[in-house]
Amino acid sequence: MRYSKFFIPTLREVPADAEVVSHQLMARAGMIKKLASGIYSYLPLGLIVIKKVEQIVRECMNEAGAIELTMPSIQPAELWEESGRWDFYGKELLRIKDRHNRDFCYGPTHEEVITDIVKSYITSYKALPINLYQIQTKFRDEVRPRFGLMRGREFVMKDAYSFDVDDAAANISYQKMYDAYCKVFERCGLKYKTVEADSGAIGGSFSHEFMVLADTGEDFVISCDSCDYSANVEKAPLKNDHVAFSGEMKAIEDVETPNAKTVSEVAKILNIPEGDILKTMVLDVDGKLVAICVKGTHDVNLAKVKNYFGASVVDLAGAGEVFDSMGSPAGSCGPVGAKIPVYGDFAITAMGNFSVGANVKGVHKINVNLGRDFEFEDMGDFRNAEIGDTCTACGGKYQITKGIEVGHIFKLGTKYSESMNAMFLDNNGKRKPFIMGCYGIGVTRVVASAIEQNHDESGIIWPVELAPFKISVLPLAMKDKDVVDAAEKIYMDLIDKGIEVLLDDRDERAGVKFKDAELTGIPLRVVIGKKTLAEGKIELRARTESEATEISFDGCIDTIVQKLEEIASKA
């Protein structure tokens, strides 16, 4: 490609609304332009990179036996009503009406559509297993879109869906996707981790997330310092290894805590550590109110609560419900004398003479003790794991790192096939629901996270597989015929070799060409200058290197190609 015939509108300054590096650099490198909050145009350079990722994904999917198709982005409400998600999915689902006032939505995911397709055509076990996928634009009306392509509302996603005859077969399909995903992210040159995850709103029995490790990530990844266990913080289990409190129990007392609403406020008023306070949360578990207690410094994990009760929806109770059930506002709730079932986190076992809300506004009880003053209905693992917690697998210590979720695979089971009546006949002629799995990769998010992981002060440093161009050829004197001729020759020769090259044929000063080549992150730079060329030499410099090496112009193509291979193999 000739720069002068292409469109790469680079920006010298950082756009005011770009917060994270990937967003800033994509905007500055002329890859994307924002149209509305969370909605971006993909400019030519950005599109090339997106297509690179798509192609890698496509190759890995096909290799794993998945078959590509494309489903509509607009979906009728009826399908979503059938699966029960029209009411359940919430505001993230962008709902629209057509001219006949019929309800539609812009698809945030395609379980319904694919299930509808498969149930229409596949009626026999003989046609299974099958795995269908698409690469397509999705829309999720995020509460707070941010960070450019990292959390956009419109984004490109690869979604695959597998259908199997039974559980064992479904596990094989799942494993194939797991392996394929590893290949995808390795080829993209990303440092990533797979973690056990909670299946969340999509549902299903188990799932894994693929996390790109980066400080700007919005997810917390728990990993063990001595074994290879890792999980999303929502999932990571905790041991009940607490030694019961055995100190002297002091006399229980009521104390005034006016206006205190949070643990830290109570701690300040009572002049005690937050760890000596019991936090009581009133939750709505499938319509029933339940109180969950955790140590003041811990956080309740709703996913764990949900799993403990086998519930489908767990939410915080509203202020009114809290008052009606506990007799006080949320900030003064406690387990002593509570009229709803109270459950406690394991870690409370070790606490003694702690403080709890008195279920009277502005009053707390101090020197409360489990067993003497109240009992839990049951105790369990109800909190988020924290740094230093004990790994249940090996006894090592948990650590926390931040990650960007770029892939998520779910074993769905029969959630959709049952609700949508998607059945096949097995080898005994019996009707059975398909065992499903679904598998997503955020293509545009992969691009953003690749930049988060690979950049410096000057700009992007593309992993070779994702680079929009592998080599930039910079003739530094466009009015010098020798320089231009030499550059042209190198350019044409590299194209003949099938290499993606960008020839910067603009009549710009050297500095401008250098800056743009660095900003756009092209892995290898070939510089043709007047003086060096007069000595029969040109310069070569990898994007990751700080020094250029001079090579002889004669026979330079082989040297350049060799250098490129060297860079590619290092990744």
Next chain:
RNA sequence: CGGGGUGUAGCGCAGGUUGGUAGCGCACCUGUCUUGGGAACAGGGGGUCGAAGGUUCAAAUCCUUUCACCCCGACCA
């Protein structure tokens, strides 16, 4: 949805309190000169000051309404 902030040239910003002909840097156009790290000089083009309404002789500036965008939080009691 709650709190905070910002909308002025393609981009980054000043001006606003004290109403009086809309400015700076970058980018863009013309010319000279330059050519290995975002050159210099000279000249030039480009704005319904987010939108609507109001106050006033006069509004980017004051008042009201509204829209958009950004940040923090959005369930942790």
